[in-house]
Amino acid sequence: MSEEIKVQETAESADQDLSNVVAYKKGDVVKGKIVKIEDNQAIVDIGYKYDGIIPLKELSNVSLDNASEAVEIGQELELKVLSLDDNKEKLLLSKRAVDSEQSWTDLQAKLDAGTIIEAQVKDVVKGGLVVDVGLRGFVPASMVERHFVEDFADYKGRTLRLKVKELDREKNKVVLSQKDVLDEEFEASKKQLMGELKVGQQLDGTVQRLTQFGAFVDIGGIDGLVHISEMAWHHVQQPSEVVQEGDKVQVQVLKVDPENDRISLSIRATQPGPWQQAADKFQPGEIVTGTVKRLVSFGAFVEIAPGVEGLVHISQIAHRHIGTPHEVLKEGQDVSVKVLDFNPAEKRVSLSIKETEEAPEAPAKPERKSDRERGGSRGSHSNEPIPPRESLNLTLGERFGDKLSKFK
The missing domain is CATH 2.40.50.140 (Nucleic acid-binding proteins)
Incomplete structure (x- = not known):
C-alpha cells in the first residue's frame, strides 16, 4: 500500500472519530470518570476530544483544602458543563451544581419522611x-x-x-x-427500660447531677431521682454531703411511673440500716454518749448512733421533779445516758440520764417531840399547870353531873 493511500485512510479515520464526538454546550449534564487529581482541581474524561476540569470550588458545596477530599481516581460522576472552548481546549465542569439540584429534591423527601x-x-x-x-x-x-x-x-x-x-x-x-x-433513640430506650424495671430491683448507676432536693442517677440510659431523704439513713442537709457528680452508686428501685416518666430510687435501701448496724452494739446497763435531737413534753429523744434514737422519759431526766425537759436539756446537747432497754427489731431504745448521776443525799428528818413537850406547847398560852387525868375526869363530873347520869 502506497504512502498516499495510508495518509488518506488516516485522515478518513480521524474525520470519522471527530464525527462521532458528541457536541456539548453550556448547561449540559454529562457523565465522566476521574482520571487525575491535583491539589486545586480534578481531571475528568467525559468522552470528549479533550478532558474536562473540575475546579476545587466546583467539587463541593462546602469549602475544601484539597480536591482529594471530594473525589477519587476512577470515580464516575454526573457533571454540569460550565463552559466549553474548543479553540483553547478548555472544558470546565461542576460536580457541585449537579449535587445541589439533586440534593434539594432528596432532602425535601427526607424531611417529609x-x-x-x-x-x-x-x-x-x-x-x-x-x-x-x-x-x-x-x-x-x-x-x-x-x-x-x-x-x-x-x-x-x-x-x-x-x-x-x-x-x-x-x-x-x-x-x-x-x-x-x-432524643428519639433515648425515648425508645427509656420506654423499653422502664418496662423492664421492677420495684425492689437493685442497679448500678452514675450520679449525673445534684439538686437541692436530691440527685439524678443514670441507671443505663435513663435517669432516676434519689430524693434527699433516700440518700442515707442519717439526716442529710445537702446531697453533696453524700455523693458527687460522676460517683458510681448502687440504688434500689422504689417506684416506676411510666406515664410521668419518673423513676424513684434509693441509695440508703441498699445499705444496712442503722438499727441493723447497732444490733450488737448496745446492751442494757451500758452507759454511752448521745446527742439530744428533740425535746417533747414527755421526754427527750437522744441519738446514740447515726439514725438510732432512744427516749429518755421525763421521769428519767433528773433526780428532782421537773415540769418540762426544757428545764434541764436543750437540743444539740451531748449527754451521758444509760441503756435501760434495747430492742432493734422494734427500733426502740429506753434511756436514762439520771441513772448515770449519783443521787443527792436526802435531808435529815426532824426529831419527834415527847408528849410532855407537845403538852407544854399546847399550854404555852396559859400559866396554869395542866391538871392530872383524874382531876380532869372529876371536873367533868362536877360540871355535867346529872346530864352524864342519864347515859348510864
Missing part, C-alpha cells in the same frame, strides 16, 4: 457545624448533642446521624439536627 441521613463534618464554625449533604448543611450547636458541648474542635471529620429540620431554597439554607435522632 423524617429519614435519618449520615454526613461528615467539614468545618467547625461559630454557632455550630458545617456538613456536606450535597449542599452546605448547618447543624446548630444546640442540635448536635443532647447535652451541652463547650468545644466542638474535635468534631471535624466525624460522621453524624442527622435529620433535616429546615429547608429554604431561596436562601440556600439547610438546617439539620443530630439531637433529634438522639
